[in-house]
Amino acid sequence: MSREGQAPGRSQAGPHPLGGSTDVRVGRGASMILPRDRGNPLLRYIALGVVAVVMLYPLLWLIGASFKGNAEIFTEIGVWPSRFDFTAYAKGWKTSTEYTFATYFLNSFLITVPRIIVTVISCVLVAYAFARFEFWGKKFLFSIMVGTMMLPLIILRLPQYLMFKELGWLDTYVPLILPSAFATDTFFVFMLVQFLRGIPRDMEEAAQIDGCNALQLLWHIIVPLLKPAIISVIVFQFIWTMNDFMGPLIYLSTVEKYPVSLALKMSIGATEEVEWASVIAISVVALIPSVGVFFLAQRHFIEGATSSGVKG
Helix, strand or coil: CCHHHCCCCEEEEEECCCCCEEEEEECCCCCEEEECCCCCHHHHHHHHHHHHHHHHHHHHHHHHHCCCCHHHHHHCCCCCCCCCCCHHHHHHHHCCCCCCHHHHHHHHHHHHHHHHHHHHHHHHHHHHHHHHCCCCCHHHHHHHHHHHCCCCHHHHHHHHHHHHHHHCCCCCCHHHHHHHHHCCCHHHHHHHHHHHHCCCCHHHHHHHHCCCCHHHHHHHHHHHHCHHHHHHHHHHHHHHHHHCCHHHHHHCCCHHHCCHHHHHHHHHCCCCCCCHHHHHHHHHHHHHHHHHHHHHCHHHHHHHHHCCCCCC
16 A cells, blocks of 8 residues: 555554564654564563562461471571471460460451441442532542541541540440441542542433432442452452451450451460461461452452453
8 A cells, every 4th residue: 555545643563673563653643663562571471480489488488487496497598398297287276365266267257347348338338429429529528538548547546546435335346347337448439439430421321311319320330330349449458457456456455356466466475485386377377368368359359459440
């Protein structure tokens, strides 16, 4: 085809002298060559492999150290233990108290599951309001909400502690769950708002013509489209709540009500000579729920964390 027959700004692909392909733009504008692929793929894979080893080594060492003794832990940097001994797991599970780690895992789930439920409900409602409704002060309120994301969480501990003390809720799980029922996890609200803004309104308009109200639109149209983002909220909240140390430390005083995070710290300071193999072994066990939830929801989690809407 002659130059005159080509559309302005049309792209043509061709080989690149350094390897890979190129994107050649021809027409009225200036021609330029944009290399699509640079470098040797083998080098990229080697670099990714090195980074993966660096990132995974601490976890692999943790698993290997759970089978070692104190002397071997502090003298051997290798991952592979001299022998596989599950005694540390048995000792760590029993703990130095009258309760086993089964009690502490149950306590963690008694905090985590209700908190996830109220977080999803409250954050979806607030995000839906910010993304789909127009009301006075909307931009100002949204700016205030985004601004609270910059505040360190620790500065809210004292006023919240005094408030819950007056209400008589200390040494209960209510202070750890109730704030999330009011969409105080502003990061999740912001993430859901950004996801909602990328969703076309065509289906909602069609549903409104059929007579759906706002709540019906939310339940039947918005929530199914928000599934990846909601799963991201669940994964983040699950991991953060399971790892939360300061909240239970401040509000809980009864050992029977401790979650796993406090029980792990208690096992470290229970005796003068710490059996690090037992502590590391139960730390490995404590990682299993969070890792399991992540891998079960991996596909939706990555989609929700990286997308800002649906592509059509």
